[in-house]
Amino acid sequence: MPDPTTLSILDHVRPEVRALPTSGIVEVFDYGRNRQGLIPLWVGEGDLSTPGFICDAAAAALAAGETFYTYQAGIPDLRSAIAGYMEAHYGRPFDGGHFGPERFFATVGGMHALQIAVRLVAGTGDEVLVPTPAWPNFGGALVAAGAAPVECPMRFEGEADHGRWRIAVEDLEAALTPRTRALIVNSPSNPTGWTATHGELEGLLAFARANGLWIVADEIYGRFFHGPGPRAPSFHDVMRADDRVLFAQTFSKNWAMTGWRIGWLEAPPELGPAIENLVQYSTSGVPVATQRAAVAAIAGGEDLIRTQVERARANRDLLAAALRGTGRLRCALPDGAFYLFCGFDGVTDSRALALRLVDEAGVGVAPGSAFGAIGEGFVRLCYARRTEDVVEVGRRIAAWLAR
Ligand SMILES: Cc1ncc(COP(=O)(O)O)c(C=O)c1O
Numbered sequence: 001m002p003d004p005t006t007l008s009i010l011d012h013v014r015p016e017v018r019a020l021p022t023s024g025i026v027e028v029f030d031y032g033r034n035r036q037g038l039i040p041l042w043v044g045e046g047d048l049s050t051p052g053f054i055c056d057a058a059a060a061a062l063a064a065g066e067t068f069y070t071y072q073a074g075i076p077d078l079r080s081a082i083a084g085y086m087e088a089h090y091g092r093p094f095d096g097g098h099f100g101p102e103r104f105f106a107t108v109g110g111m112h113a114l115q116i117a118v119r120l121v122a123g124t125g126d127e128v129l130v131p132t133p134a135w136p137n138f139g140g141a142l143v144a145a146g147a148a149p150v151e152c153p154m155r156f157e158g159e160a161d162h163g164r165w166r167i168a169v170e171d172l173e174a175a176l177t178p179r180t181r182a183l184i185v186n187s188p189s190n191p192t193g194w195t196a197t198h199g200e201l202e203g204l205l206a207f208a209r210a211n212g213l214w215i216v217a218d219e220i221y222g223r224f225f226h227g228p229g230p231r232a233p234s235f236h237d238v239m240r241a242d243d244r245v246l247f248a249q250t251f252s253k254n255w256a257m258t259g260w261r262i263g264w265l266e267a268p269p270e271l272g273p274a275i276e277n278l279v280q281y282s283t284s285g286v287p288v289a290t291q292r293a294a295v296a297a298i299a300g301g302e303d304l305i306r307t308q309v310e311r312a313r314a315n316r317d318l319l320a321a322a323l324r325g326t327g328r329l330r331c332a333l334p335d336g337a338f339y340l341f342c343g344f345d346g347v348t349d350s351r352a353l354a355l356r357l358v359d360e361a362g363v364g365v366a367p368g369s370a371f372g373a374i375g376e377g378f379v380r381l382c383y384a385r386r387t388e389d390v391v392e393v394g395r396r397i398a399a400w401l402a403r
Helices: 026-031 050-061 076-090 111-122 136-144 171-174 198-210 269-280 287-299 302-324 350-361 387-402
Strands: 105-106 129-134 148-153 155-158 163-166 180-186 215-217 245-250 263-266 329-331 338-345 376-384
Touching: 026 215, 026 350, 050 287, 076 136, 105 111, 105 269, 111 136, 111 215, 111 245, 111 269, 129 136, 129 263, 129 287, 148 198, 155 215, 171 198, 180 198, 198 215, 269 338, 302 329, 302 338, 350 376, 350 387
Parallel strands: 129 148, 129 180, 180 215, 215 245
Antiparallel strands: 105 263, 155 163, 245 263, 329 338, 338 376
16 A cells, blocks of 8 residues: 555546557657748648638627537537548448438547547456557557557568558457457558558458457548548448448548547437437537538538648659669558658667757657557658658658768
8 A cells, every 4th residue: 555645636636547548649749839931740740821711600609609519429510421431432231221411420520420439339347459559549448448548560561662551350350359349441541541451341340340340540640531432431332231330420531620520420310319418518518600611611621621631642753763762761552541651771769760850850750669569660641731741751761861
């Protein structure tokens, strides 16, 4: 029993909360945040502010007095708009299925959708498989819920500068225990840009079915896809009505709305009452004005998405070409999302590299170690920015490596 007189106030906080890791991305960001001339590619957001027609919808809602508590699941207009959007871009949720509004629940960003998904399927003592490199918030949400993230390193295969990441199902099987409850699948992936093929999604679904696991599918970058077809393959393409799949989604990236904090959870409608309770006891709902902005985004945002995706693709190719020119690049060209996850021969400590790039190259990157142990040696560069910046970053890093 510790001596109560020597305990700090923090020691009285729940152990799950004390166990929360501090983000390795934030450390580098804090280190370099005010550097003159630094080009920041460390955070996962674009440089476009939200278009006026989306902001106007929120302003009009506020002016019209839409300032009250609202539906826990989201306003009907938004749930219908999301259902229409999904129908237009994903076709059918599964064979013979239908994207009814009752499948969609408005949340405070994709992060809140993920929080609710985690709360639905994993709690104290449970384990959840997280293929890594992975966005650190998956692990953070699990630890906060008392569950344990189990890192399952993906395999980097092929040529050093033309490789591909892969989830090997045998690695997931090896990580199973009687406490395993769920598998998180983030495709296209932050940070690697890895995008599952239909065959890979089928394999992951078969694994989840065989072992009675939930899948938490984070497909928020599904429209940022550079492979064949208009969007990334989705579990919607391969699942059945009775599959236990929860989807986290967000308005943040497609519609340049990171600061608005609005997203959605897609789940079997039978879970509606449980989800509404979780909303009630966490945020009690999403502001109506924000939801009106989201409805406008869906209605008028396709040009914005097209512009961003085209720019991301061009930036990806320019950045990869500049870094390939160093002859030291280790990287899988991302099929989706807007990150290059790369290493350089001779560089092993990604945190040290990220800090040195701030000081010596004027570039802000996220250290690969922040995305799991397998990410050590890599850094993540977010190229959802104006092309001049991305080209300049390629030049600065190449010059720094050549010194
Ligand atoms: C993979 C992934 N999922 C979910 C989110 C959540 O987005 P937000 O909470 O901003 O809507 C992000 C944001 O960076 C992400 O990269």
